[in-house]
Amino acid sequence: MDTAAGPVADVAGRGRLVLAATPIGNPGDASLRLREHLAAADVVAAEDTRRLHRLCAALGVAPAGRVLSYHEHNEVARTPALVQEVAGGATVLLVTDAGMPSVSDPGYRLVHACAEAGLLVTALPGPSAALTALALSGLPSDRFAFEGFPPRKPGQRERALHELAAERRTLVFFESPHRTAATLAAMVAAFGAARPAALCRELTKTYEEVVRAPLGELARWAGQREVRGEVCLVVAGAEEGAGVEELDEAELVARVLERVGAGERLKEAVREVARRHGAVARELYDAAAAAQRASRAGAGAAPRG
CATH class of the missing domain: 1.10.10 (Arc Repressor Mutant, subunit A)
Incomplete structure (x- = not known):
């Protein structure tokens, strides 16, 4: 059975992997603990080292430890070395471009490998685009399912969405701006034009926008303009009995x-x-x-x- 240790500071001399949530837009959302760990970690593994240095500059901190890249193209190769760092007593801080590592971002492999090795893994909670969008959507938030990015290929995307047609929990998706209109059109086909939804973009940034409307209206809205920025789509769950088509x-x-x-x-x-x-x-x-x-x-x- 896995057990969680207490605060990082209470485990002196023991290596640990620290998952650090970073701001999803506004640097002011960075926690005090994030600042402290950026300045003190032995190794900072970042999805994009350039973004990390910009964040550090905005926060007025300088990493004291070694900074290296850790992204989807090198995480398989770099994971064993980072596990060895933790096993040797180092504090490895993992950050991604925005939000919590491993949530639609690199991190899962490293967490799994450290856990399998019996090493300490802890986290610095913080901003989350999925939870922020869910809270702002005005849709039921007591039960929800995070679906990440829908498949890019149209056929796979349509199949994946149709499989969710009868899901009664609120659904939260990430999407790139240039695919948002096509995904909303596919959602209309899968869920129906009347299904309540919200499009949330540029959360916590200067041009934050939340558009709440039935899917049909959202699809038309997105089709009439160039959607920009980071996008979260929140879709209401199916009503009881909805999505079940009786066939002979x-x-x-x-x-x-x-x-x-x-x-x-x-x-x-x-x-x-x-x-x-x-x-x-x-x-x-x-x-x-x-x-x-x-x-x-x-x-x-x-x-x-």
Whole structure:
């Protein structure tokens, strides 16, 4: 069973990995503890060292330890060396460009590796774009799901969103500005134009903006302008019973075979269609397999299961 240690200062002489939340826009949101650790850590691993130095300049601190880059392109190679630093007694401070490391940012691999090695991992809490957007959205915040960035490819994005159509928790997404309009249009197709939502951009910055409207209106709004800045999309969860389309057996089988034709295995296709439409998976599998055999009349091929 994992156990958490007390405050970092109370574990003298022991190496540790410290995950540090950085401002998501306004440097004034930096915590006192972040300033202290930037000035004292033995190693500062930063997603972008140039941004780190700009942040330090804004905060009036100078890293005393070694500064190195740690981003999605080198984290696999650099993780073992950082684990060794912690194992040797060093304090390694991990920062990303904004917000908490490992939340849609580098960090997970290093945390996992340190935990597996029995090393101390702690955090400096702070700004979070996902939680800030959720709080500002005006949508229910008692239960929510953070979905990160939707897939970039249109087909994968549409499939991922359709799988969330019946999710009753509020959904929080990150998105790049140049894909925001296309993602909102895909959300309209998956969730319906009337689903309440909020587009939050440039949070905590000078031009912060929160646009609250049904998805259809948000999609039109984004399609009529150049969306700029860091974007969070918050979408209300489905109402009870929403997102479950009742189909007869022939229609369900057709949906399954369509997914199989696109390359999905029969079992997975049946499982997903049954989940989405409230069908009995075993019965649907038998019907789909029979339909598959019939379509291959005389071929003697077994269904891909």
